[in-house]
Amino acid sequence: xxxxxxxxxxxxxxxxxxxxxxxxxxxxxxxxxxxxxxxxxxxxxxxxxxxxxxxxxxxxxxxxxxxxxxxxxxxxxxxxxxxxxxxxxxxxxxxxxxxxxxxxxxxxxxxxxxxxxxxxxxxxxxxxxxxxxxxxxxxxxx
Numbered sequence: 001x002x003x004x005x006x007x008x009x010x011x012x013x014x015x016x017x018x019x020x021x022x023x024x025x026x027x028x029x030x031x032x033x034x035x036x037x038x039x040x041x042x043x044x045x046x047x048x049x050x051x052x053x054x055x056x057x058x059x060x061x062x063x064x065x066x067x068x069x070x071x072x073x074x075x076x077x078x079x080x081x082x083x084x085x086x087x088x089x090x091x092x093x094x095x096x097x098x099x100x101x102x103x104x105x106x107x108x109x110x111x112x113x114x115x116x117x118x119x120x121x122x123x124x125x126x127x128x129x130x131x132x133x134x135x136x137x138x139x140x141x142x
Contacts (some may be wrong), residue, residue: 010073010106010122014065014067023068049087070121071106077106097139 015023016114041049086103102124111119131139 011066013069013070015068016065016107019064020068023072034108066114066121067107067109067119092133095133097131097133099131101127101129 044070084103086101088099088101090102091098103126105123105125107119107121108123108125109119116131129141134140
């Protein structure tokens with residue numbers, strides 16, 4: 001209806017600072033050694049990246065407590081049901097066999113954790129794999 005908005009959220013409230021620090025220090029947390037993206041590119045790319053990063057100043061990051069609360073919520077879901085559900089379909093079009101996978105992501109912390117562009121909670125992600133349609137032969141990745 002007009003004037004109504006619905007949001008897909010898995011977390012009601014982010015963890016408070018102390019609970020968030022406990023979550024970060026938990027012994028079962030696997031370290032993720034992510035090299036800085038500027039270490040992998042040349043000078044011109046660094047300059048362009050710096051200009052792009054200036055635009056990110058106006059955008060905020062998702063508080064760490066939100067990511068932590070999402071992880072705890074997802075862990076509770078997995079305790080009840082260990083299945084990791086995804087959906088898929090196969091489409092033949094334009095000389096290709098397209099494998100389309102859709103899966104639910106509780107928390108996409110691409111910006112905060114991986115120096116990406118955005119963070120957002122609870123959404124459907126998708127992957128497309130294109131294979132060359134070889135008729136009766138096995139499809140070939142292209």
